[in-house]
Each structure stands twice: as C-alpha cells, then as structure tokens.
Amino acid sequence: MATSVRPSRTTHTSLSPAVLVLEDGRIFRGRAYGAVGETFGEAVFSTGMTGYQETLTDPSYHRQVVVMTAPHVGNTGVNDEDPESSRIWVAGYVVRDPARVPSNWRSRRSLDEELVRQGVVGISGIDTRALTRHLRERGAMRVGIFSGETVAADAELLAKVQEQPQMKGANLSAEVATKEAYVVPAIGEKRFTVAAVDLGIKGMTPHRMAERGIEVHVLPATATVEDVYAVGPDGVFFSNGPGDPATADGPVAVMQGVLERKTPLFGICFGNQILGRALGFGTYKLKYG
Known part of the structure; x- marks a missing residue:
C-alpha cells in the first residue's frame, strides 16, 4: 500500500484542518497532528495504554495507520531509549487528545515534534472510540489522512483511498x-x-x-x-x-x-x-x- 507524504514546514500542525477517510465512505474531521500532507495505509487500532513509542517504531505496523484507543497520547514525550527500531514505521497516526506539554525526566522532545521530524502524517481531535468501534464491526480497511488548508472534496479523497492496494498479498x-x-x-x-x-x-x-x-x-x-x-x-x-x-x-x-x-x-x-x-x-x- 503506497504511502504519499508531504511533510509540514511548521510544528504548529494542530492549527491545520485534517480529514480521515475510510474506504467504505466513513469520514472523520479533526486537526493535523505531526506532519501536514496526505498518507494512506490500512486502518488498525492499538489498545495499549502506554508504550506509544514502541508501537510507532514497531516494523510490524509498516503501511498501517494506527488508531490509538487511549484518549490521551504523548504525555511522556519522546526519548532516545524506547524505540524498537531506527525509525517510525506507521504510515499514519490517529489520536483523540494529544498532550500539550510532555512531562518525563527522559523526554527529549514532544511526540508531535518527532512525527513532524520523520514526516509522519497524523490527525487528532476525532472520536477514536467511534472509529475503533467502526473498525471492530466492519474490519480493518484502507484509509487516508489528508491535512492542510486546501483539502480536496470528500468524493475525490474517497476515490484516492479506494485506489490504494489491499494489504492482502503485500510482501513487506x-x-x-x-x-x-x-x-x-x-x-x-x-x-x-x-x-x-x-x-x-x-x-x-x-x-x-x-x-x-x-x-x-x-x-x-x-x-x-x-x-x-x-x-x-x-x-x-x-x-x-x-x-x-x-x-x-x-x-x-x-x-x-x-x-x-x-x-x-x-x-x-x-x-x-x-x-x-x-x-x-x-x-x-x-x-x-
């Protein structure tokens, strides 16, 4: 599943509008989190209450857009000890309420800053509980995240998502x-x-x-x-x-x-x-x- 990213030039991504489009037409609107641009992948959810760094850097999530069920993400920032690999592998990241100020003695930077640094497009401010229930009932599916001041019409975004290849048959x-x-x-x-x-x-x-x-x-x-x-x-x-x-x-x-x-x-x-x-x-x- 190809991933297309146009990284942001600003760290104030929460000011930019963003939209998440599932392949079955369900749409969620929120704010950009991380890099601003567009990305595609398979929508899956993670129920971990902690350990978001390990999730982001787990190669098993390559070409997947991860929805965090925990409502508040980024509390402890990002450190240099917990990554499971040398980079973030998720294709996109979805959270409800990102931490405004990280607080931990090992923190080196905020999660938002790290997502921007590595060009990971995300979205915040959406009802991740509703999205998780949707995926639980309908199953994992293709998804796109689009952010920035000029986002195309919903029908055009849905067409882009539906053009992406399925995860079935992917040799990664x-x-x-x-x-x-x-x-x-x-x-x-x-x-x-x-x-x-x-x-x-x-x-x-x-x-x-x-x-x-x-x-x-x-x-x-x-x-x-x-x-x-x-x-x-x-x-x-x-x-x-x-x-x-x-x-x-x-x-x-x-x-x-x-x-x-x-x-x-x-x-x-x-x-x-x-x-x-x-x-x-x-x-x-x-x-x-």
Whole structure:
C-alpha cells in the first residue's frame, strides 16, 4: 500500500484542518497532528495504554495507520531509549487528545515534534472510540489522512483511498528487515547461539535473549537455510513482521529446512504464521488484528 507524504514546514500542525477517510465512505474531521500532507495505509487500532513509542517504531505496523484507543497520547514525550527500531514505521497516526506539554525526566522532545521530524502524517481531535468501534464491526480497511488548508472534496479523497492496494498479498518483510546480518552478544556468560530471521524484528527481542546468555545472530529476511546453519545455532527464531504471510515463500522454505533438521525453533506473530505454512496449513486474514 503506497504511502504519499508531504511533510509540514511548521510544528504548529494542530492549527491545520485534517480529514480521515475510510474506504467504505466513513469520514472523520479533526486537526493535523505531526506532519501536514496526505498518507494512506490500512486502518488498525492499538489498545495499549502506554508504550506509544514502541508501537510507532514497531516494523510490524509498516503501511498501517494506527488508531490509538487511549484518549490521551504523548504525555511522556519522546526519548532516545524506547524505540524498537531506527525509525517510525506507521504510515499514519490517529489520536483523540494529544498532550500539550510532555512531562518525563527522559523526554527529549514532544511526540508531535518527532512525527513532524520523520514526516509522519497524523490527525487528532476525532472520536477514536467511534472509529475503533467502526473498525471492530466492519474490519480493518484502507484509509487516508489528508491535512492542510486546501483539502480536496470528500468524493475525490474517497476515490484516492479506494485506489490504494489491499494489504492482502503485500510482501513487506524485506522492506523492513536488516539488509546485513549482525550479532547481539550475550550479556554475561554465553549459554546458547540463536539464529534470528528478521522479518521485522523489534530491537528489544534480541536484547532480551542476550540478557539470558544467548548470542543472537540476526539474519535478513532473505536468509537461506545455509545462512542459518552457518552460525551454528542451538535454536532458530522467526520474528514478527508486516504483510501477508501467504507471500513469504522464502522464510517458509527456511522454516521447513529447520524442521527437517529437528533444530529447536520458536517464533512470534508473523513467525508463528510462517510455522503454520511450513507445516502445510494455509493462512487467511482476520477481520482485524
């Protein structure tokens, strides 16, 4: 799902009008939050009360517009310790009441400033409870956020949203995964070696393994069975990630190779879906989630 962004030149984005348009024609009007411009993605909601930095920087949200169900977002600002990756991955961001003044001893800048800095188009001041209920009942769908002083007519905006490709069939893992293998050393005494296939891995995942004495070799999504066993793993891990698992033929083949060798393996989210495919099962998209 292509994302088109025209970043704002001002940080006072709350003064600009914004509109959110769902592919079924439902429209919400509010104020710009973050960069001013337009963006497209799949509308999903997040029920986390805290941890918005982790959500924004989670590669699993690539090409998705995240609606926060918590009414007040941005209270603790943005720090340099909590991101799960090197950038924000969400295609757009939707909140009800953004914090006017962040307050936390680790805060370095406001969330609004960070969204502007990274060119992330968002919207605030809308009824996110109503939007969440709509998505819960109708299912995840394509959405567009449009902001600025000159926004086109509703019919034109809806047509733009409906032109966007569906998430079904999207092969996105290679877009978010590392391009080069790297190692996260064990903290303290080394106990095991794990080969982690990066399908959109969060930074905290190999770190938590390292805390338990595991040396983690993080491999690209395009890694082969030979690449996995070149590190001499005691176990193999398949990470979370974005997109449609039905397109992930490469990781499925690697998983099948690991199963044949009976090496211990584990995974999470997208990685578990890959396991299902490797065992001969199909996948289908849930209504939401």
